[in-house]
Amino acid sequence: MSNINRRDFLKVLGWSSVAVAVAGCGKTSVESGVETVMSYSQPEDFLVPSIGVYYASTCTQCEANCGVTGRVREGRILKLEGNPESAINLGRLCGLGQAAVQHHYNPDRLKEPLLRQGGGLQPTTWENATALLAEKTGDLKGEQFAFLSGGLSGHLKVLVQNYVDSLGSKNLYFYEALTPAVNQSVSQKLYGTATPRFHLDKAQLIVSFGADFLDTWVSPVHFASQYTQFRKATIDKKRGTLVQIEPRMTLTGANADRWIPIIPGTEGVLALGLVNALLKGGIGVKSLPASVVSAVRAYDKERVNKEAGVSGEVFDKLVALLSERSPSLVLSGLSAEGHAHGAQNAAAIMLLNVVLGNVGKTIDAPTRLPFPQLAAEEGNSVALKRFNDSLAGDKFKVVFIYNANPVYTAPAFMKLRDNLKKSEFKVVFTHYLDETAQEADLVLPLDSALEDWGTHVAAYQPDSIELTMQQPLMEKLYPSGTRSLGDVMLDQLKHRRANEYKDFADYYAYLKSALTRNKGAFSGVSADDETFWNQALMHGVLKVKGQEQSISANVVNLDIAQPAPIGDDQYPFHLVPTVRSGFRDGRHANLPWLQETPDSLTTMVWDSWVEIHPKTAERMGIKEGDILEIASKNGSIKTQAYLFPGVQPDSVAIPLGQGHEAMGRYAKDVGVNPFKLLDPVFDKSTGELAMHATRVKVSRTGASVRVVKEEGWSPIVVNTQQGRKLVSTIAVDKANFSKEV
Amino acid sequence: MNHLNKEKDIREDIAWAQINKDVLRSLEKPRPVYWVLFGLALSMFLVGVGCEIYQYQTGMGVANMNNPHMWGLYIATFIFWIGMSHSGTLLSAILHLMHADWRKPIYRFAEAMTTFSLMTAGLFVMVHLGRLWQFYYALPYPNERWTWPNFQSPLLWDAMAIFTYLTSSIIFLYIGAIPDFAICRDNAKGWRKNFYTILALGWMGTDRQWRNFRITYLTVACFLIPLAVSVHSIVASDFAMSQQPGWHVTSFPPYFVAGALYSGCAAIITLFIVLRYTFRFEEYMTMPILDKVARLTFAIAMVWTYLNLIEFASVWYGHDSYSKDLLIQKATGPYAPFWWTMIVCGSIVPFALAIKKFRSSLTIMFIVSLLLNLGMWLERWMIVAPTYSHGYYPWTWDHFQWPSFVQWGMVFGSFGWFGMLFMIFTKLVPSVSMYEVKEMVYHRTLANKESREA
C-alpha cells in the first residue's frame, strides 16, 4: 500500500475511466476518445473490483478537523468514516462530517468559472479567468486589495498569506461568524493561552455556561469521546455530573443532569454569585487577590435570583455541587460570550475554574506548534466588520472571497451587499452559486474537499499537535471545470514571485516538497522522502514534535464587572440565534441528509422556526405552527412557532443556517435567516459582534401552518413516553455500575 | 308460518304465468331510472379506476398513508364488503335450512350481492398492495424457486378463505338459478336464447332433475354456511392474530361475523327498496317480507351491540393499559366523532326497526338502512385506523393522517363497481327466483286450503 504513487492512482482510478459505451449508431464517447475504458482484467494491484479501499484525509466541515477515512470503490468515494489514528476523533465522525460526500456529489456544484458580462454571470474558461486575475491585480496598490477568507490553517494559509503579501497588501481577513473569539481572548489573558486543553474525562463535575461541546462547540467529536469517559463510573472515579446553564437548551444542555435556563447576558452575575458563595464557604480564598474578592461581594443569591432568574434553591444546589465535586471544569460558551459585556461574562465564568483549582487539573496548556505560520486562523467577526467598513469607505478595488458567504452571514445593519458593490472586481472562490457568489464579478469554482489536497492544523489540539493530511479521495468530478485554491494561488504567485515558486509544478508538488523538507519536525516518520510521504498519506496524521507548556492563571487584570440589566419595553424578548450542528453558519444548508435529519431537540426538518416557551406562548395566545413576526430594530422575519420548553421564557430562539436566497435546490428558499436581525452590539473588549444581545418583539400574523417535524402528531402531549418504558432513567445513587464493562 | 297473519308475504292468487311475465320483464325493459343508476355506477367506478391508475404509477404514497398509518380505508372497506357478502348466505343458505319461506322472492339478489361484494372486497386486497404486479407471490403455486407463501400469515388464510367463498357462492348462485334459466331460455329470442340455453344446462324439469337439484342445492348451502362464518372469522384473525392494542381481541371473530350479518341485512333492505321500485316488483318484494327482514336486522343489531359491549368491558377490566388507552382515545380523541357516529348508527338507529310504524314506511326504512350501513362502514374504519394512530409506540402517534382523495376515490369507486355488476346482473339473471316464488305461492295456497278446511 505504501508504495502506491498517488498520482498514478488517480490517473487510473478516475471517474472518466468508468465510461459506459452508448449503444446505437454514431461514435460513442469512448470511440471518440473523450472517455477511456479501463479494463478490470488487468487492474492495478490496489484496485479490486467490488472491494472498498480506505484512504485517509481530513474533515473540513468544521474547525475541529477530525481525521477521516474515505471508502473508495471502483473509483468512487462512497462513505466517510472516522480515522482511528487521529487523536481528535478516534475513529468517530459526526453527521456533518459524514455529509461531506454530499458536498462533493452535490448536484448544484459549480462546474465552470462564471464571469459577469452585461449584468449577468456568464460561463468562461479558467484560462480567461486566471489571466483576468493577473490582469486585475497587476498594478494594483496593496491597500486596494482585500482577501476575505474563512478559517484557514496549514499550507494553504501560507500560500494565501504569501499571495496577499506579494500584492503588498495587509488586508487579509479571516472571518468566521461562530468562533469563540471572545472566550479565546479572555483565555489568553487568564490562562496565557487562547485555546487551553480541556480534560472533560478527568472532571467529576462540568458546569457549562452555554458551551455546546457535544454538538457545535470547538471540537465536538473529541469532546463526545471525552464525555463517554466522563460519564463512566470506574474504580477510581464516579460518574461525572453535568450542569448546563443557558438561555436555550443546546444538545449538551439536553444531556445535562441539571439544565438551568438563564436570562441571556446574566451568566456573569450567576458565575460571580457562585464565586462569592464558594469564597464564603472557604473555597479558593487564597487563589484570588483581595480586589477580586471584594469585587464579587456584591453578587449574592438575591441578586442572582433577581437578575439572572435562577432560584435560590437551584443556586444553593449548584454551590453544594461545586464545593463537593472536584476536580470540576467550568466552560463558557457562545451564549455567554455573545454580549456587549461578553468578555466580562466569560471572565467571570472562567474565574470559577481559578477558585475551584481546576487550572492545571482539568484545564491544561496546549503543546506549542513549532511552525506558527501553519497554525489555524480560526477567524472572527471583527474581521468582517473591518472588511465591511473599508468596503463602505470605498477602499478596495479588488476583493477575493474564499470559504465565506458574508452576504448571507452579515447582519442587515452592515449593509454588506451594498458595500460590496462599491468594489470594482469581486472574485469569489466557491463551490456553489451562493449569495456572495451572486454578487461577484468572477466566480471561480473550487475542487470539493474530497478532490483537493491540503494540510490542516486544528486550532483545538486535544493531545500533542497533529498535522492532518487532506488528499483527494477520487478523481475530480469536473476535471476541467474546478480547481484547487492552492493551485490558483500558486499560479498567481508564479506571476509575482517566480523565483520562489517556479520549482513547484502544482499545489501537490508544493505540499509534498514543503512537508518532506520538514519531515524532521514530525515524530515517528521514515527518513526516506517517498516513504515519509506515503506514510503521511496512508495514516493521514503527522504528529508534530511540539514543546509542552505549563498553565497558570493570572487574574490580576481581569475585568469581571457586570453591567446592570437593561430592559426594553418595545423589544421585550431576547433573541437567541442557535447553532444547528448540521448547518453551522449556513454553509451546509444545501446538504440533503442534514436538511432531512431532524433537529435533535425540536425534531423539526426542512425549515426554520422560532422557539417560544409554552407558558409565554399561552400568555400570548400562540399555538404551534402560528406564523410569527420576529422584529428587531434592524429587520424582521416571519416564521412558524414551535412551543419549546427548553427556552428561557423571556427569550425566543431561532436556529441559524436556513433562509438562503441562493445556494442550490436544497437550501434556497428554505426557512429564514436570523443573522439579518442582529443588532449592532459589539463586545466592548474585543469588538466581536455580540450574537446574543439582540432584542426582538414577537407578534402574530394570523397565518398558521402545520409544522413538519419528526416527533409524534397528537393533540395530547405526545412528547413524553406516555408512561411506557422506552427511555428508562435511573438515579445515579441507585445504579450499580460495578458490573459494567 | 303464522296462518293468522293478516298481511301476507305474497298473494296466493298470482298466476304462475304472471310471475314469469313480471320477472322476465325485468330482463327486458326497466324504468329509465335503471339507466340513470347504471350510468351513475359506471362513472363512480371510473373515478375509482382513475385513482388506482394514479396510485399504481406514482406509489402508495398518494393514498396519504405513512408510518404508522400503514393501512387505511382500503382494508376498512375490504372488511366492509366482506361483511356485505354475508347477506346472501344468510338469506339463501341459513334461512333455506330454516325453511323460512319469505326469503324466496329476495334471496336471489341477496346471493348476487354476496358474489359481487366478494369481488369488490377482492379488489381492495389488490389496490392495497404496494406491488400489485407481484400479487401472485401470495398464491401457493409450485415454482422453480421452491418458494411458498407464508402459511402462518392470516393474510394468506384470508386470500384462501375469500377465494373459496367466492367460488362456492358463485356455484351456489348458479345452481339455484338453473330452473330460472330454463324459463328464460323458453321465453327468450335471439342471442339470449343461446345464452340461456347454455346456462340452463338442458334443464327439463324432470323429477330426477328436481331431486338432484334439491340435493345439490342443499349440500352447497350446508357447505356455504361454515364458509361464511369462517371467512369473516379469518378476516377478524388479520387483527385478532396480530399483537396490536385494539386488534388483539379474542371476541373479534364472532364480533366480525355479527357485524357482517348486520351490514348484509342492512344492505338487503337498501337493495330491496331499490329493486322493488326499479323493476316494479311490488308484488313479490312485499311489505311483509321487508318487515321480516327488518326484524331480523334488529335482532342482529342487538347481538352486535352486545358483542361490542363485551369488547369494551373486557378491555376496561383487563390489564392491558395499551388497549385501554386506545379505547379512551377512540371515544375522546380526533376519531371520536366517527366512533360515536358508529355507535349511534350501529346501536341506536336500529331501534327504529323495532317500531312497526317505521317498518312500514319505505322512506324511513331506506334511510335507516343507509345509516346502518354507514355505521357498519365506520365500524371497520374505527377498527383499522385508531390502532395505527395510537398504538404501542407513542413516538409515532399520528392523529392527523387523513386519507387522501385517492383512498376516498377508490372507496367511492367500489360502490360504483358493485352497483355496476349488480345492474348488469339484474339484466341477465332473473333477480327474483321464479320457481321459488311459484313454490311459495303454491305453499300459501296449500296452507290457505288447510286452514279453510280446518
Place this chain on the structure above:
Amino acid sequence: MSTTYMLRDWTKLRETHPQPSPAGGHAEYKWAMAINLDVCTGCNACSVACYAENNLPVVGKEKYAHGQSMHWMRIERYWNEEDVETPHQGAQFLPMMCQQCEAAPCETVCPVGATNHTPDGLNSQVYNRCVGSRYCSANCPYKVRYFNWYDYPEQEMAWPDPLPMQLNPDLTVRSKGVMEKCTFCVQRLTAAKNTARNEGRTVKDGEVTTACAQACPTQAITFGNMVDPYSQVSEKWRHQQVELHKDVQDKDKSGDSGLRGYRVFEELRSYPSVMYLERVRDTKA
C-alpha cells in the same frame, strides 16, 4: 419435490426462537447490540451514517410532512413527564431501529415470507419477495419499518445527478412498494463472514460493526456476536443479566438490582436483540 421442500421448511418454521441459551440457540452468529443511553447524546450521527451506508433516500419536506420519511435509525426525544414545563433533567433520547426480534411479530404475518429470522439471528427483509402488504409494519410494536411509498430513486429530491455515485453498491436501492428497515448493515456482516470463512474461522469481535455503531461519537452503541461469549456485546448482556430468551429478567423479579440493562417492550415477548442501558441522572444536581 417442491412439496417436500415446503414440508421440510415447515419443520424449520416450527423451531422456536429464541432457545434458552445466551445466544438463543444460534450456532455460529447471533448479532446483537447494547446501547448505552447514558452517553447517547441524541446527536444523530448514527442516523446520517445509516443514510450513507444503506442508500436511504431523502424524501423532502412535503413527504416528510406526510410521515413518509425513511430513516431506519431514528432518534426519539422525549421530555420528562414530571417537568414538561422546564426540563430540568434535560431530554431523553432513544436511538430506535429494528430490534431484530428473536420472535419477531413482523415475520409471522407476512403473507409471502419476505421477512424472516436468519440463522444469524437477524430479522431479514427480502425486497424481491415483498409484495408491499405492510402487514409486517402493522404488527411491529416498535414501528421501525419504512415503506417505499414512492419510487424514491425517481423523486427529484433523493438522488439527482451526480448524487447516485455515492450509492453503496453492496446493497440495492429499493423501489416503489417494498418494505425496508434496519438490517444491522447485513452487507457488512456478509462480507466479514465471507472473509472469515475463506480463512477457516469465524468473525472476530470488533472485525465488523454497523455503520451507526462505527460513527457514534460517544461509542454508545456496541455491536457484536452473542455466540462469542467474550465479545463485548456478550459481556455487556451478561453483566447486565439480560437474557435473550426471557421476557421477564430474573434480576427484575428480585427487586432493584441497580443494573441498567433492559429491552423495550420486553413483556410483548418479541425478544429483541437490542439491549438498552438506562440513562442515569444525578438527583443531587
